[in-house]
Amino acid sequence: MVTEQALFPNTFGMELIYSFVIIFCSLIIYFSTKEIYKLSNYPGIKYFREAFLFFALAYFFKSFISFLFLIFNVRGIIEFSSIFFGVLTLFFFIYASTMAIFYLLYSIVWKNLKENLRESKFTIPLIHIFVLVISATSIIVHETGVVILLQVFVFLFIAIQNYSSYRKLKSKKKSSSIHLIYLFLFVFWMLNLSDLLIVGFGPIIELVVSLASIGIFLVILYKVTRYAGINEYGKA
Amino acid sequence: MAKRDKLEIIRDILRIIKDNHGHIKMTPLLRKSNLSSRRFADYKSELLGRKLIKEVEAKKKGKEILITEKGMEFLDKYRAIVNFVSEFDL
Numbered sequence: 001m002v003t004e005q006a007l008f009p010n011t012f013g014m015e016l017i018y019s020f021v022i023i024f025c026s027l028i029i030y031f032s033t034k035e036i037y038k039l040s041n042y043p044g045i046k047y048f049r050e051a052f053l054f055f056a057l058a059y060f061f062k063s064f065i066s067f068l069f070l071i072f073n074v075r076g077i078i079e080f081s082s083i084f085f086g087v088l089t090l091f092f093f094i095y096a097s098t099m100a101i102f103y104l105l106y107s108i109v110w111k112n113l114k115e116n117l118r119e120s121k122f123t124i125p126l127i128h129i130f131v132l133v134i135s136a137t138s139i140i141v142h143e144t145g146v147v148i149l150l151q152v153f154v155f156l157f158i159a160i161q162n163y164s165s166y167r168k169l170k171s172k173k174k175s176s177s178i179h180l181i182y183l184f185l186f187v188f189w190m191l192n193l194s195d196l197l198i199v200g201f202g203p204i205i206e207l208v209v210s211l212a213s214i215g216i217f218l219v220i221l222y223k224v225t226r227y228a229g230i231n232e233y234g235k236a
Numbered sequence: 237m238a239k240r241d242k243l244e245i246i247r248d249i250l251r252i253i254k255d256n257h258g259h260i261k262m263t264p265l266l267r268k269s270n271l272s273s274r275r276f277a278d279y280k281s282e283l284l285g286r287k288l289i290k291e292v293e294a295k296k297k298g299k300e301i302l303i304t305e306k307g308m309e310f311l312d313k314y315r316a317i318v319n320f321v322s323e324f325d326l
Contacts, residue, residue, distance in 0.1 A: 033320075039310045040243060040317045041286060044326025107326050165325055178324050227320040 014203075018210040019063035025217040026056035029224045036228050043118075047107035054100035061093035062192070087139055095135040098150065101189065102127055104182065105158050108165050148194065155186050181219055188213045243321070245271070247314050249279060250288060253303040254311060259292075261300050283307075 029052040037045045110118050117123060138146040166179040191209045195201045201209065240248070252268045253260050266276050280301075283289045288307035294300040320326070 036313060036317050036320060039306070039313055042243065042317065042321060042326070044321060044324075045317075048324060048326055107324070111326075169325060223323060224320075227323050228316060 014207065014210065016063055018214065019059045021214050022059045022217055023056045025214075025221045026052040026059070029221055030056065032224055033228050043110055044107050047103050047110060051100050051103035051107060054096045054103060058093055058096035058100055061089050061096060064089050064093075091135050091139050094138060095131055097189070097193065098131045098135065098154065099128070101154055101158065101186065102131065104185075105154075105161060108179075108182075109161050112165075112168075152190070155190055158186055159183065178223070181216060184212075185216045185220075188216060243314070243318060245269070245279060246283065246288070247311065249283065250303055250307050250311050253289065253301055254308065259300050259302045261294065261298060265301055 030049050033045060033049050036042075037049060134146070134150055138150070162179045162183055169179075188209055191201075192213065195206060195209065249265070249269050252265060256264075266273065269276055269279075271279065280289075284291060286306075287304055288310055290302050290304055291299050292302055
């Protein structure tokens with residue numbers, strides 16, 4: 001413990017740098033895909049962009065929560081919930097993070113949905129309302145377990161959908177590493193969430209989770225800039 | 237022949253116009269696009285709405301379709317769009 005404190009005297013500083021890198025990557029992904037979306041009007045690109053916009057928002061609120069933890073020196077959601085501003089921030093964090101994961105999943109599965117469901121103007125707003133209700137409920141009942149359970153449920157659903165999309169792609173004799181990257185993204189996202197809502201993992205584990213998450217976002221950013229920035233003849 | 241997806245059909249329509257010096261009458265465009273009249277009308281109104289094409293009075297008689305700058309940009313970026321969609325399985 002003493003060693004850890006000596007190695008990491010300022011975890012909040014680390015947290016801020018980590019959040020800044022993730023927010024930066026997410027916003028670059030969001031804005032660098034703006035042009036191809038405006039040209040193609042392709043729904044999958046729209047959902048993909050929305051996912052990273054919500055990731056940026058979620059990490060913004062996450063760092064803001066950490067900042068409040070530092071200011072009020074508390075580590076537990078019950079004590080923390082007495083602070084109105086903290087509750088509001090936590091609510092937006094849960095909402096934004098769940099929506100980010102939903103949009104990323106939806107960007108893969110939307111084309112497999114029935115036409116009336118995917119063309120319906122109510123599908124996305126209903127998901128927003130559902131996630132808002134779940135986020136508000138978990139805050140009101142002071143139950144972090146609800147959030148974690150929801151995330152585990154979403155994660156299992158994503159893992160199954162991800163695997164099914166991967167199988168479909170394989171049957172078409174196409175290959176892409178994106179499903180594996182997404183799976184890692186969701187795993188590390190859940191670790192981030194558990195760290196924030198249940199217990200502090202300790203600086204070393206936090207550092208490993210943070211570096212791995214940054215690595216995943218950088219890989220996605222690299223792929224986005226590589227594929228969104230070439231013309232018809234394959235030149236940069 | 238494999239069924240064309242929406243992006244491919246848009247690319248084909250725009251390419252036909254581009255290859256015809258940037259403007260074409262409706263009937264040859266409909267014929268060359270290999271679409272039914274109904275589907276062609278849907279695509280035409282979508283492309284007009286997205287400002288990828290525009291409809292103008294022809295010099296002699298009737299109307300003709302012109303590819304816009306945005307339409308040319310779509311053709312230029314088509315490969316990037318398709319590669320992006322394929323890579324992220326969107």
